[in-house]
Amino acid sequence: MTTTRTVTVGVDGSDSALDAVRWAAEEVRLRGGRLRLVHAESPLFDAPDLERRVRTALREASWRVVREAAEVVDPLVELEVHVEVGGPAQVLAAESAHAGLLVLGTRGLGGFASLAVGSTAIAVTSHAACPVVVVRGDKPNRPGPVVVGVHGDPHSVPVLAKAFAEASARGVGVVAVHTWHPVVGDVVALSAGIDLAEYDALHGGRLARLVSPWRTKYRDVPVELVVDRGSASTVLLERAEDAALVVVGGRGRNSLTGLLLGSTSHALLHHAPCPVMVVHAPSEDA
Known part of the structure; x- marks a missing residue:
């Protein structure tokens, strides 16, 4: 084996x-x-x-x-x-x-x-x-979807792979969550009358493209896409209330710092109401 x-x-x-x-x-x-x-x-x-x-x-x-x-x-x-x-x-x-x-x-x-x-x-x-x-929570093997945090970069690939595999094995859906923070240019745009909902749609399109290959591979897995503004840890903790598992990425690794663990992962490891899976991205050196 x-x-x-x-x-x-x-x-x-x-x-x-x-x-x-x-x-x-x-x-x-x-x-x-x-x-x-x-x-x-x-x-x-x-x-x-x-x-x-x-x-x-x-x-x-x-x-x-x-x-x-x-x-x-x-x-x-x-x-x-x-x-x-x-x-x-x-x-x-x-x-x-x-x-x-x-x-x-x-x-x-x-x-x-x-x-x-x-x-x-x-x-x-x-x-x-x-x-x-x-393994967190009072009922670790509880029902519910698999919630996955998606950064929107190539490091999300192994995270999505694990989330969909876990959901398929359990016969549940995936809730793919992506958050973003408005920056100075966005605030200027808002003051000029441009609705930030347009930016939400842009991020939503990117999220849909990242998830698309896994939707094709796991046709039996229902998918919900969530785009929100603000703290990733806050949104993921809210979604975790009804989840069987939360899957997030680490920060990968490189030759100078070794493996890294981000603030979102830290927050979930300390406060999530359900089990949390941390998946590291492949080495940046590679």
Whole structure:
């Protein structure tokens, strides 16, 4: 089986991690593939007299965590588990190189503390080599459309690809959202009597052209196009209230800065009422 069909979940014994496992197991059931549960075991500092005993206790606790997580998975789902000594961000980033999707919870314990609300989750989401889903909300596997944020540039292509694939697998529609900010020239135009609705129509045409190939490929997926002015995060959060999943792009990567995570992604990871998928664009160097 190719690694692109592996859905990897970081588990730590928290209820939030179990929600992530349930969401990921449903993803595997819908899309096929394999579910991989990963736990990062804390490394020991020098303790010559206790190291063997403490190490044994830590290892037993680690395997108890992954066994408890495995218990919430349908027996028909292909499953594997893995425990590795190391920092959670580093372990999960390394796992992402061999996964098609990496799934995290929102509030962790132990090895994955503060996932999705702190530096660990931001680091994992920013540096993962595959798309990352942060499972948010009280009912992660809820019905509703897939909402996708579309910037209107080539970086939107992989984001749209994931959004339509997810919607098709779920049998739901896509809500494609594009926002824009009036600039000085637009304000001058408005003062001259030119209606900004003309600019809305221009942006709407661009959005329709970007979405068109995916409409053709996924004819079974209903599509709603939304063009609005203002903050992308605000509009996406409003649309997320009735969504099953929100899909957004990162900021790509380049040789100077590495992977980047934009303000919209940050806002959704902290405040979205449903799971959030972050898809990075291909390397700008390429």
